[in-house]
Amino acid sequence: MKTHYDVVVIGAGPAGLMVAKEMSAAGATVLLVDIKKEIPKVNRSCCTMLINEPNTHGETVRIVNNNLHFEKTGFTVPYTGKFVKLVRSVRLSPGGYKLTMVNRSEGVAHPYTKEVILKNLLDSAVDNGTDVLTETAGIKAENVNGGVRVFLRPACSRSMYEVRCKIAFAADGVNSQIVTGLELFKTRKYFGSFRVASYFLDNVDYPYWDAWVTCVGKGHTRWGRGQIYMVPKFLPYAQDGDRPILDVFCGTPCGMPAKMGLDSFIKEGPFREWFRHATIVHRGACVVNFYTCIMNPVEGNIVVVGDAAAFIETYCQAAMMYGYRAAHAALKVLATGRGYEDYTNFWRESFEYCHPGEIEKALQGFGLGQLEDEALDYIFKLTDNEEYEGYVSENTAPDVMKKAIMGHIDQIRRERPDIAVVIEKHWKASAEDIVQG
Amino acid sequence: MQVNREICVGCGACVNLCPRLAIRFIDSRSYIDQQSCIECGTCRDACGVDAIYADCRFPDIIMLNATAPSFLEAQLAVCQKR
Ligand SMILES: Cc1cc2nc3c(=O)[nH]c(=O)nc-3n(C[C@H](O)[C@H](O)[C@H](O)COP(=O)(O)OP(=O)(O)OC[C@H]3O[C@@H](n4cnc5c(N)ncnc54)[C@H](O)[C@@H]3O)c2cc1C
Ligand code: SF4
Ligand code: SF4
Numbered sequence: 441m442k443t444h445y446d447v448v449v450i451g452a453g454p455a456g457l458m459v460a461k462e463m464s465a466a467g468a469t470v471l472l473v474d475i476k477k478e479i480p481k482v483n484r485s486c487c488t489m490l491i492n493e494p495n496t497h498g499e500t501v502r503i504v505n506n507n508l509h510f511e512k513t514g515f516t517v518p519y520t521g522k523f524v525k526l527v528r529s530v531r532l533s534p535g536g537y538k539l540t541m542v543n544r545s546e547g548v549a550h551p552y553t554k555e556v557i558l559k560n561l562l563d564s565a566v567d568n569g570t571d572v573l574t575e576t577a578g579i580k581a582e583n584v585n586g587g588v589r590v591f592l593r594p595a596c597s598r599s600m601y602e603v604r605c606k607i608a609f610a611a612d613g614v615n616s617q618i619v620t621g622l623e624l625f626k627t628r629k630y631f632g633s634f635r636v637a638s639y640f641l642d643n644v645d646y647p648y649w650d651a652w653v654t655c656v657g658k659g660h661t662r663w664g665r666g667q668i669y670m671v672p673k674f675l676p677y678a679q680d681g682d683r684p685i686l687d688v689f690c691g692t693p694c695g696m697p698a699k700m701g702l703d704s705f706i707k708e709g710p711f712r713e714w715f716r717h718a719t720i721v722h723r724g725a726c727v728v729n730f731y732t733c734i735m736n737p738v739e740g741n742i743v744v745v746g747d748a749a750a751f752i753e754t755y756c757q758a759a760m761m762y763g764y765r766a767a768h769a770a771l772k773v774l775a776t777g778r779g780y781e782d783y784t785n786f787w788r789e790s791f792e793y794c795h796p797g798e799i800e801k802a803l804q805g806f807g808l809g810q811l812e813d814e815a816l817d818y819i820f821k822l823t824d825n826e827e828y829e830g831y832v833s834e835n836t837a838p839d840v841m842k843k844a845i846m847g848h849i850d851q852i853r854r855e856r857p858d859i860a861v862v863i864e865k866h867w868k869a870s871a872e873d874i875v876q877g
Numbered sequence: 878m879q880v881n882r883e884i885c886v887g888c889g890a891c892v893n894l895c896p897r898l899a900i901r902f903i904d905s906r907s908y909i910d911q912q913s914c915i916e917c918g919t920c921r922d923a924c925g926v927d928a929i930y931a932d933c934r935f936p937d938i939i940m941l942n943a944t945a946p947s948f949l950e951a952q953l954a955v956c957q958k959r
Contacts, residue, residue, distance in 0.1 A: 475892055475902040483887040483905065485925070579898065595903045617893040635890075637925040699926040725925030727890035 441571055445471045446774060448590045448605040450578030450618050452479045454554070454756045455746025456611030457561035458517075458763030459770075464568035466771050471603060472565060473573045473592060480559040485638040485689055485724040487671045488756060489549035489652065490523070493831035497758040498790025503550060508557075510761055517760055521556035522674040524684050528651035529832045531841070534659030534710050534813045537820030540651075541830030541840055549652055549832035551673035551687075554756060561760075580621045581608045583740030607741045607770050611763070614728050616748035624739050631730035637699040638689040639706075640675070640722035646686060646714050648672075652832045656820075659813040660711075661704040666692035668705050675721070685721060694727065728752055733794045737787055738780045743770060751793035752834075762787060792835050802834040810866055815859045822848045842867060878914055878921050882906045884928035891920040891929065 447463050449456045452474035460472040490508065494500040500511040508517040529541040529548045541548060566572060575595040582589045588608040593600045610618035619625050649672050658664035669689040674682065690702035706715045733751045737744040745766045746759035754762060765783050772779030792798045811819070823844050830840040845852075845863060853860040880891075880900075887905040894900075899913035900920060909920070909929075921929040 475889055477905045481887075481905065484889060575902065575904075577892065577898075577902070593898075595901045612893065615890065615893040620893075633923065635923055635925040695922040697927070723886040723926065725886050725888040725890065727888075727894065727923040727925065729894075 441471070441573070442469070443603055445469045445571075445603065445605045447471070447607050447609065447770065448473065448581075448588070448603055449609040449611055450581070450590065451610070451612030451616075451746075451748070452476070452558070452562065452572075453611060453613055453746060453759060454557065454561070455748070455754070455759035455763040456609060457558060457565060458760045459609050459611060459745060459767045460565040460570045461561050461568060462764055462767035463771065464565055464570040468771070468774060470565070470568075470570040471573065471605070472570050473576050473578050473590075475575065475577050475595065477575050479562050479572070479574065480555045482554045482558070483724050485636045485726040486554055486756070487551065487652075487669065487687065487689070488554045488673065489526070489551045489671060489832060490757060491549055491755055491831065491833060492546055493833050493836065496833065496835070497754060497761070497792065498786065499758065499761050501757045501761075508552075508757065508760075510757075510764070513761055513764055515764055517557065518560050519552065519557060520560065521553040521676065522678050523550045523552050524672050524674065525550055526650055526652050526672070526832070528648070528827075529830060529837065530648060530651045530653045531656050531820070532653055532711075533816040533820040534655075534657045535817035535820075536710065537817055537824045539820055539823040539841060539844055540827050541832075541837065542827045543829065543831060548830065551671055553674060553676045553678075555676035557756065557760075578610075578612055578618055581610065581618050581742045582621075583742060588741050606774060607743060609766065609770075610742060610744045610748045611746050611759075612748055614747040614750070614753065616744070618742070619734070619744055619748050622739050622742060622744075624734055624736065624744075628731040628734065631732075633694040633730065634691050634728045635694050635696075635698045636689055636691045636724075636726045636728070637702045638687060638724040639702065639720045640685045640687050640724075641706075641715065641718040642685050642721050643717045643719055644686045644714055645717065646672075649684065655705075657811075657813045657816045660709045661690070661701040662708060663692075663697060663701055663704065665696050666690050666698065666701045668701075668709075686718075698725070732799065733791060735788055735794060736784055738784055741773075743780070743783070749787070750791065751799055754791065758791070762791075798835070801838055810862050811859065815856070815862070818856060818859065819845060819848070819852070819863075822851065878909055878916060878918070878929050879911075879932040880907050880909055881928050881930065882908070884926055885924075886926055886928070888925065891924055894919050894923055 446468040464470045525547040531539040579591040591600045653670040655668035672684040692698045734749040737749040769783035885906045
């Protein structure tokens with residue numbers, strides 16, 4: 441371990457690992473730092489679906505020979521694990537009625553295992569000569585003449601030490617410690633915070649193994665707040681013949697019971713029968729602070745990448761893609777003294793939430809929060825036997841949902857004018873109302 | 878605050894939320910440095926699995942009555958007695 445590096449990367453998620461791998465492959469000296477003890481181990485809740493919808497965050501990712509192929513940027517991430525092909529995206533009301541989006545040929549999304557991806561990226565970075573510090577927190581990064589000072593603190597230490605580098609990458613995720621210490625943090629607007637609890641469940645007696653399921657409405661848990669998601673996926677290093685497990689999530693605003701919501705859904709919710717024999721094989725959690733995107737994710741020689749720069753999340757795939765782009769921009773900077781614009785311009789253009797109105801649109805897709813369960817059951821009864829073309833996507837699914845429901849609006853206006861009023865108002869509500877409502 | 882490391886799943890989320898940098902991630906579970914924590918409660922409100930709990934470090938604390946009348950009512954009562 442040295443005190444001077446070309447590059448220090450804080451955070452070894454998909455974004456930071458990709459940066460470390462690419463920069464070290466090109467011969468830069470790289471230090472990679474993470475608070476975790478075992479970098480590939482994932483205890484943070486994540487559906488880890490490959491979003492195969494073309495042009496998601498400016499990139500089209502396809503599965504080619506079981507690897508993740510990034511068509512537009514032009515690189516491949518080796519993957520040795522398994523995928524589940526989901527062909528339906530189902531929104532489920534407490535009464536069991538549904539609104540379904542399908543894509544039988546391409547699939548609506550393909551869950552994979554993050555552990556395998558992280559392990560492969562880490563192994564390549566280390567093979568290329570990256571130094572790795574685990575159980576060490578990045579505390580602050582500061583631009584100084586000709587480079588960056590990064591302050592690090594080992595987990596069990598009261599003191600910090602300093603490492604110098606030419607370029608530092610803040611890749612420490614959605615609640616980035618490094619970003620809070622930068623000037624550009626002041627440009628962000630805060631919406632609220634969500635917490636999530638999740639279980640991998642085995643032995644679930646379940647009708648939706650081919651679907652991503654979102655439970656809409658209050659009656660799914662005793663507390664009535666929060667959102668339940670379910671996604672089938674394989675455990676890391678599953679063998680041929682192994683069956684997928686079900687990853688079940690409950691998200692609530694901070695201060696509300698996420699884990700209790702999850703337990704309540706499984707033990708006493710309307711679909712508790714599915715879980716009668718279920719066993720928990722893994723537990724996860726996470727917290728997401730909702731901030732507007734960082735529009736210009738480079739301050740001096742500190743480059744912000746992945747979730748650290750985003751509104752909510754970039755997805756693992758785009759964390760890798762932006763990591764790749766940022767690394768190549770930084771290599772250009774190391775060689776010529778300039779080049780960050782390659783990354784910053786691309787980020788602003790391609791990351792949908794940098795565009796005006798997109799945050800509001802996505803938040804509207806979070807559910808028809810203002811409607812009572814009885815009204816949701818009524819609406820989803822109308823769409824129960826229908827199928828709409830779509831993908832699992834925060835960016836396009838809300839539109840499909842809107843079209844599906846608006847397709848019945850005349851009937852709703854006739855039969856239930858009270859519900860029609862709420863629906864029409866919902867699509868006009870502001871992002872803050874939805875987060876707080 | 879304290880972390881029940883049996884319940885903590887090691888998601889790491891609370892670490893970056895602490896305004897005092899009091900939360901350490903040791904062996905992939907969080908641990909709160911009692912000399913730095915100011916009991917602000919941020920971490921407890923955020924933890925998805927409720928692993929963080931208040932373990933009062935000031936045992937002779939006086940419990941205040943949560944159902945006391947509002948300030949205005951209390952003042953009024955005093956005035957009326959006079
Ligand atoms: C509920 C949920 C569902 C999701 N579903 C999907 C999905 O279906 N598909 C998908 O692709 N993505 C999904 N995501 C998003 C995905 O998890 C992220 O977009 C992705 O992990 C971002 O990668 P990253 O490298 O930017 O950050 P992270 O993966 O968060 O990595 C950050 C790393 O930094 C480390 N770290 C944090 N703080 C410090 C510090 N101070 N010092 C040093 N190291 C630090 C962490 O330990 C971690 O290893 C989901 C997320 C959530 C919360
Ligand atoms: S937020 Fe909770 S589960 Fe996550 S690391 Fe902190 S204490 Fe553990
Ligand atoms: S209570 Fe506040 S100061 Fe104490 S560990 Fe939690 S977040 Fe930090």
